[in-house]
Amino acid sequence: MNSLKDAGHLFRLAAVFLAGIVLFLLARGFLVPKSFGQYGHYRGNALGELAARPVHYAGHQTCETCHTDVLEKKTAGRHAHVNCEACHGPQAKHADDPASETPTKLDTAVLCARCHEANAAKPRAFPQVATAEHSTGLPCDTCHQPHSPAIVAEAKK
Amino acid sequence: MNLTRRHLLLLLPAAGVAWKYVLAGTPEAAPNYKLSEHWWSMLIDLPKCIGCGNCVRACQQENDVPDGYFRTWIERYHVNDYDIENPVVDSPDGGKMGFPPAKDGSGKNFFVPKLCNHCADSPCTQVCPVGATFISPDGVVLVDKTYCLGCRYCVQACPYGCRFINPKTDTAEKCTLCYHRITKGLTTACCESCPTGARQLADLKNPNDPIHEFLKTHSVQVLKPSMATHAKVYYNGMDGSVR
Numbered sequence: 001m002n003s004l005k006d007a008g009h010l011f012r013l014a015a016v017f018l019a020g021i022v023l024f025l026l027a028r029g030f031l032v033p034k035s036f037g038q039y040g041h042y043r044g045n046a047l048g049e050l051a052a053r054p055v056h057y058a059g060h061q062t063c064e065t066c067h068t069d070v071l072e073k074k075t076a077g078r079h080a081h082v083n084c085e086a087c088h089g090p091q092a093k094h095a096d097d098p099a100s101e102t103p104t105k106l107d108t109a110v111l112c113a114r115c116h117e118a119n120a121a122k123p124r125a126f127p128q129v130a131t132a133e134h135s136t137g138l139p140c141d142t143c144h145q146p147h148s149p150a151i152v153a154e155a156k157k
Numbered sequence: 158m159n160l161t162r163r164h165l166l167l168l169l170p171a172a173g174v175a176w177k178y179v180l181a182g183t184p185e186a187a188p189n190y191k192l193s194e195h196w197w198s199m200l201i202d203l204p205k206c207i208g209c210g211n212c213v214r215a216c217q218q219e220n221d222v223p224d225g226y227f228r229t230w231i232e233r234y235h236v237n238d239y240d241i242e243n244p245v246v247d248s249p250d251g252g253k254m255g256f257p258p259a260k261d262g263s264g265k266n267f268f269v270p271k272l273c274n275h276c277a278d279s280p281c282t283q284v285c286p287v288g289a290t291f292i293s294p295d296g297v298v299l300v301d302k303t304y305c306l307g308c309r310y311c312v313q314a315c316p317y318g319c320r321f322i323n324p325k326t327d328t329a330e331k332c333t334l335c336y337h338r339i340t341k342g343l344t345t346a347c348c349e350s351c352p353t354g355a356r357q358l359a360d361l362k363n364p365n366d367p368i369h370e371f372l373k374t375h376s377v378q379v380l381k382p383s384m385a386t387h388a389k390v391y392y393n394g395m396d397g398s399v400r
Contacts, residue, residue, distance in 0.1 A: 039192075042291035046301035047192070053337035056219045057346045086211055086352040090218050115209045115352055120259040121233050121266035122207045126353070 056090035063091065066098070070147055077148025078127075087111055087146065108140040190340045195295040196362040197334055198389035199348075200371060201270055205355035208233060208268035212347035212356060213253040219335060219346035226321050227251040228332040229272035229347055236398045237264040244398040269399055270356065272347070273298060273319040273332035274380060274388035281311040281320060281331075290329065296361075296389065297336055302328040316384045334358070361389070
């Protein structure tokens with residue numbers, strides 16, 4: 001009994017440690033988000049937050065629901081597999097509110113050259129021109145229709 | 158103990174905090190999207206790439222990437238016949254506005270678009286000290302920017318140089334494989350805007366995805382296979398000089 005009486009300081013020390021551990025667990029319980037560890041060593045809700053960001057490119061399926069005339073023209077020509085927003089840029093706002101958000105008219109002299117300007121690194125089979133010689137800076141839609149670029153209609157006339 | 162009105166009033170703020178905490182625990186996963194049913198990857202068909210820079214611009218617009226930083230970029234390789242081990246690589250402004258004519262028309266010239274390889278065994282997620290970056294259950298390497306300290310460990314760990322510190326938020330940033338799009342059934346912004354189909358989003362867990370037929374019938378490589386990162390961006394027709 002005497003020995004235990006002398007060990008009083010040890011119990012006090014243990015009590016301090018116990019209090020510390022309880023405090024740590026309490027603080028951890030409050031500070032670590034509930035979804036942490038849901039899928040792994042990270043906050044599971046981060047997935048939902050990343051997925052909730054707004055979309056800027058509407059996707060060609062969205063464009064095609066309204067612009068069926070352009071789709072028809074496009075699928076008949078060489079640009080069949082070029083998606084609308086590849087040239088027209090992000091149009092999600094226009095898709096949400098077609099009346100007030102209208103896409104700007106594109107400058108074909110700049111736009112077409114981005115893909116079709118001759119460059120040694122481009123695949124051989126890809127149609128390329130040196131715009132300086134080919135069109136001398138004229139906008140490409142002077143002769144070509146961007147949605148179906150081959151000049152067939154002209155030849156038929 | 159008698160519970161008086163005063164006691165109840167004292168308890169109210171505590172209850173409020175507790176309730177907010179309960180709400181914070183509810184998952185916000187996108188509806189009709191099952192994490193376990195997807196394993197995302199990308200196919201890059203190099204012989205189709207024309208280096209137009211559409212993907213770089215689209216990525217920047219879709220994800221609000223600051224100027225001079227890139228989540229995806231295009232490199233132009235110039236390989237001389239007599240020195241195939243030492244290609245000359247350039248990427249003016251990430252290839253965002255296309256490429257000027259090649260200085261040397263001889264030898265071999267080609268484009269290589271690059272992005273996060275969404276490695277199945279990624280070095281960048283292993284070094285994060287706070288659990289801010291991770292591989293999602295559907296195979297996308299993501300950053301939780303509310304947890305990121307901006308310590309830059311992951312930036313130096315990525316063997317492909319795909320990460321950077323966003324100067325506005327001072328947190329690590331990288332390609333999310335347009336996680337906000339693919340979970341809604343859309344393709345990524347870079348794939349949507351690629352005019353030649355050189356980039357294709359692929360879901361390896363979807364048995365109907367054309368990627369399976371493509372992988373069976375083509376010689377496909379990944380970047381730096383020696384790093385054993387199990388990269389999931391597959392390059393078709395890639396030259397041996399690409400690093």
